[in-house]
Amino acid sequence: MTARDLDRREVLAAAGALVGLALPPIGCSADTELALAPGQVAVPLSDLPEGDRRVVIVGENPVEVLRADHTVTARMLRCTHMGCVVRWRPDARIYVCPCHDGRYDAEGNPIAGPPPRPLATVPVSIRGTRVVLG
Numbered sequence: 001m002t003a004r005d006l007d008r009r010e011v012l013a014a015a016g017a018l019v020g021l022a023l024p025p026i027g028c029s030a031d032t033e034l035a036l037a038p039g040q041v042a043v044p045l046s047d048l049p050e051g052d053r054r055v056v057i058v059g060e061n062p063v064e065v066l067r068a069d070h071t072v073t074a075r076m077l078r079c080t081h082m083g084c085v086v087r088w089r090p091d092a093r094i095y096v097c098p099c100h101d102g103r104y105d106a107e108g109n110p111i112a113g114p115p116p117r118p119l120a121t122v123p124v125s126i127r128g129t130r131v132v133l134g
């Protein structure tokens with residue numbers, strides 16, 4: 001891997017994390033109908049199409065939210081090795097960390113490289129038409 005490859009990967013990883021910021025209501029906790037605890041984020045269920053992966057910023061961390069088979073799961077996208085932002089590769093159905101080429105399977109379990117633990121899960125609860133993360 002060259003320094004140029006690493007720079008490009010870091011930019012792509014950061015851009016992927018920012019996608020969550022660019023989505024209008026996602027990441028917005030200014031919901032007057034829900035009492036959210038500090039650090040919690042509410043996302044409208046309507047913003048989570050079935051089978052789609054969305055990135056939401058919770059605190060300072062990118063969290064992937066996946067709605068599939070009538071359930072919603074959330075996973076921290078911080079590598080468990082040194083905290084770089086991992087990204088989903090749909091073609092291979094794995095998460096890849098750009099820093100040291102750590103890899104995780106589709107369930108977030110480490111399968112190659114230095115990551116010592118699975119990607120952390122984030123608590124999810126459904127409140128009416130909202131998904132609360134954290």
Ligand code: FES
Nearest residue numbers: 079081082097102
């Ligand atoms: S920080 Fe992800 S493999 Fe090292």
